[in-house]
Amino acid sequence: MGTRGKEIVGVEVGKLLTMLNKAYADEWLAYYQYWVGAKVAVGRMRGIVAGELEEHAQEELKHAGMLTERIITLGGTPLLGPNEILKESNCGYDAPVDPKTKKLLEQNIKGEQCAITTYAKILDFVKDKDPITHQLILEIMAEEVEHEEDLESLLEDMNTGVN
Numbered sequence: 075m076g077t078r079g080k081e082i083v084g085v086e087v088g089k090l091l092t093m094l095n096k097a098y099a100d101e102w103l104a105y106y107q108y109w110v111g112a113k114v115a116v117g118r119m120r121g122i123v124a125g126e127l128e129e130h131a132q133e134e135l136k137h138a139g140m141l142t143e144r145i146i147t148l149g150g151t152p153l154l155g156p157n158e159i160l161k162e163s164n165c166g167y168d169a170p171v172d173p174k175t176k177k178l179l180e181q182n183i184k185g186e187q188c189a190i191t192t193y194a195k196i197l198d199f200v201k202d203k204d205p206i207t208h209q210l211i212l213e214i215m216a217e218e219v220e221h222e223e224d225l226e227s228l229l230e231d232m233n234t235g236v237n
């Protein structure tokens with residue numbers, strides 16, 4: 075990163091990089107959990123649920139891309155392999171071993187809630203100290219909030235028998 079670009083980052087960069095890499099790990103696992111969940115889904119409202127999961131998968135992958143760019147700009151290296159990704163993740167991986175749509179929704183809602191908590195902590199860490207990262211995380215977090223809402227609405231429809 076450029077000299078002045080670095081100077082305006084008022085937090086300990088190593089600590090920020092660790093946080094960003096952990097969020098990056100979460101995004102890859104969320105991506106895969108959604109992607110494979112969409113493939114194996116069975117049961118009520120399958121078409122609608124699978125469509126939503128697929129859409130979210132693509133957005134998680136996009137988040138991973140946004141985080142990598144910031145990590146590299148700050149002079150860091152994104153996690154380079156699946157073992158590290160599993161190890162460093164905050165939110166972990168919930169395999170869709172029970173592929174019923176209701177169960178998939180519940181698992182992914184849990185994942186989104188963990189993501190929202192993680193991003194809230196990063197926002198708090200960089201607040202007033204690194205406006206570029208702040209802006210980036212806000213953008214990602216807004217989509218996680220939307221994801222949670224989408225999945226909770228689907229689960230509610232399912233539980234009230236709308237579909």
Ligand code: FE
Binds near residue numbers: 101104134189218
């Ligand atoms: Fe995400």
Ligand code: FE
Binds near residue numbers: 221
């Ligand atoms: Fe999400």
Ligand code: MG
Binds near residue numbers: 129130220221224
């Ligand atoms: Mg959605």
